[in-house]
Amino acid sequence: MTVHDAHTRMTTGELGVPFTRVALTNGETFDRYCTEGPGSDPEVGLAPLREEWIIARDDTEDYDGRETQLLDDGRSALRRGAAADQWRGIARRPRKGTNITQMHYARAGVITREMEYVAVREGCDVELVRSEVAAGRAIIPANVNHPEAEPMIIGKRFLVKVNANIGNSAVTSSIAEEVDKLTWAVTWGADTVMDLSTGEDIHTTREWIMRNSPVPIGTVPIYQALEKVNGEADRLTWEIFRDTVIEQCEQGVDYMTIHAGVLLRYVPMTADRITGIVSRGGSIMAGWCLAHHEENFLYTHFDELCEIFKQYDVSFSLGDGLRPGCTADANDEAQFSELRTLAELTARAWEHDVQVMVEGPGHVPLNLVEENVVLQQDWCHGAPFYTLGPLATDIAPGYDHITSAIGAATIAMHGTAMLCYVTPKEHLGLPDRDDVKTGVITYKLSAHAADIAKGHPRARDWDDALSKARFEFRWRDQFALSLDPHTAEAFHDETLPADNAKTAHFCSMCGPKFCSMKISQDVRERFGSTLTPEVGMKEKSAEFVELGGTVYVEPQPRA
């Protein structure tokens, strides 16, 4: 399960908080945040880490969950005449009159196990965790029905997090493939995963993902609801949606994207855009609003949604259904009108002590990126921002992991708490296993660049450890400390595959004679930090020539 021989998953403390230990060749170690979980056999699933914490709080009860319906798995199940086997029949909910959300505990001054766990993971004081959750500036997505997940926190005072989207569509994928993508995504560092399936067996696919996921899982329940009405948006009803949400809450989904900000009066604001409405959820709700000439039922029933989410501690991810789909449409009236409504909904959810994050764009030119996070933070009272990129230009399909990494690092530097990855397949197809890896690594480096820019304590330690290894020609350590050790080593080995090249004081870029690192090391070794312009440079100069006398490095055997 580890990505490199030098990597070991370790745990610390009574809570068993995981981290990745990188063993270096100089005897030192470097410890990093670990997302990959303890490893699971897909047929068995993960152990329910949080179950005993939840039981110990003694404020929940088991109950017979909603009865599984044939339609939960869509038309394939109808055709088969039987639902796929379900994993769990029972669900957990609070005892009557209690509130079990992390926000509720935090506001009541209660430190939960989840908060303690998060504090150890982040290396911060637990009071920071509690107070940020209490203020709504951070969330710990932790449905009581997803006890397998290792707690993590999303908020601007903490490490920037990365979400990976997976999920099938009507023309691709199988359940096994999706579970494999989940495992692959967390192996490379995804902090949460969203299952955006829109194809067959939606319920069962999600069940397998939930039971095997060591990270919180997000969904967009309107996708499944639409499947239940045969893809006809105007046949959607609050009742069908509500039932779907409960189905997913009981399965353990930790956060759900709800497009409750797409109000009827905002839809016309998109008519003159170049790309109209590009959010799938947003366009479904816009179509529904127009067909019925009624207000978005997610908006009108929002308090009922809060009541449901509260039962399981599901977090809102308030969807930006009117986000721009191209740079030309960025920061327009439609987008910001919806954001004002999301701000209103944030406050309403908080009245129920339900945790909230707010979704953001999309496609935004670099000069308009900062405005997005500044307005969101201001209007939404500091609720965590969760953005998709944004892409800084539209001209590079096939490279949109990069066009969006530029926007993502920038928006995260200004305060976005979690970044939703974009893969090279964006706009062109569904990501496969390789795309998932490329997307996660691209976003991990963007998030880390933001952590450094924000001056997050210890963020730069990783860079410094790798740079020291580079300077000291500890090639194996440079690989082991890389976000992707395999690729780093493979690239190096393309030109210098021999084993002794891993300890050589040069590389193929300059060859044995021309290495600036080597020259610079020679300079430092001979003069150290005692060298100043005032003291003895003439003497040092003579010494330099005597001691081997030249910066020339004897050519080493060709590797």
Add this chain to the structure above:
Amino acid sequence: MTVHDAHTRMTTGELGVPFTRVALTNGETFDRYCTEGPGSDPEVGLAPLREEWIIARDDTEDYDGRETQLLDDGRSALRRGAAADQWRGIARRPRKGTNITQMHYARAGVITREMEYVAVREGCDVELVRSEVAAGRAIIPANVNHPEAEPMIIGKRFLVKVNANIGNSAVTSSIAEEVDKLTWAVTWGADTVMDLSTGEDIHTTREWIMRNSPVPIGTVPIYQALEKVNGEADRLTWEIFRDTVIEQCEQGVDYMTIHAGVLLRYVPMTADRITGIVSRGGSIMAGWCLAHHEENFLYTHFDELCEIFKQYDVSFSLGDGLRPGCTADANDEAQFSELRTLAELTARAWEHDVQVMVEGPGHVPLNLVEENVVLQQDWCHGAPFYTLGPLATDIAPGYDHITSAIGAATIAMHGTAMLCYVTPKEHLGLPDRDDVKTGVITYKLSAHAADIAKGHPRARDWDDALSKARFEFRWRDQFALSLDPHTAEAFHDETLPADNAKTAHFCSMCGPKFCSMKISQDVRERFGSTLTPEVGMKEKSAEFVELGGTVYVEPQPRA
């Protein structure tokens, strides 16, 4: 030579200024800047486009150039006992007492053919070109001995440019491979190319590159000079360096990196850095300074260098030999001390009407990026800034095209005029053909993101054309307008390879039933921009349901 069937290289006006025309399926066309040149047979080379312009100015003369020496091609030539065949024996220089630099003409109020050509390429007024060159805020690298090159301009008022580094090293590559990399780099959009060869046959490799390059070529002459002294930096002398510079000037090199800012007193400032001195040129000069305890001969002989550069209109690229090699070393005393010296040298070069750009980092955390370009622009009187990335984090070897694209887009947005690409092989090996392509495309998209952010006139037209094609399901146009049409099409075809999928109103991401673009189009078609909250939405709603009634899109045949 064109990258896609829908692309044609066209020329306009009496100067034959090239552009790429993209033919769209709706009968429209989209015209773009073109770098790939008219195509050349490597054995024959390109036609000398600028020769008649230069002759017509009647201020230069042919002369017998410096005699080729066996050592010009390094030890391989010594072993062979014969230099490789040379392409040209004669060179061009100004008649006595004349100054032929573009800056000199510009300051004298003369509009050259090169300036006219550049103005057509950039789509701007030629007076903007002249005045920016006269002020030193832009350069047109155009050695009179490289008449094959198509004029281009580097300055912050113009499109952000991209340089691609190629070149062999002691352990890799052949001449043919380097010429192939050159052609590949300009095919994908490199605006200039630097030949950084440090291996065998340096002179001849460069000769082939020069004669086949439609873009300006840059070099770092200290690399070849070091070869001539068997790689022993302390044996370097001004005379050997000077001879090498003249050799390269006569070959037609358009700009040269000169590390004249690495002063003896700055070297100790690097001793406590994590990665010391990482610039090869910088470390060579630092080693020389220390070994001799003398001031950098490039600094002490700088006016002589100006006199030489003036003869051929070679531009300075003032090298940042003390640039940071990791985020921890960014924006330190060593780096900024050198920058102050580069500012001084900029002014000295301008006294000779020699064109100058100034090189910048390197590795810089995102929050410190802007300071680099602000200080450089302020101290260096607006001389164009030319940066390598910078990388925003050190933790992702194998992905440093991306870590640096983040920094590059940011620094260009703030005023950097040209970006030197970084490939996925950075820190690990020399780029091969695929890496060159990835590096160029990554940097083209970064440069373009900056052009949009700067509000460059017409920059966003490209994004808008592609986004319109995307919204209208013109898949072929979306591919053709992409920076890399092949990759975009290949990614799409992985899941929907059939020809009719190229006109389908859906893609594999959502399948036929779930396309937000389609839903959004339906909304627009039925309501258009006449829809406002005030007028007749109830009626429109009824009409919507009547006219097919639903946002449901009938499944189309599986492709």
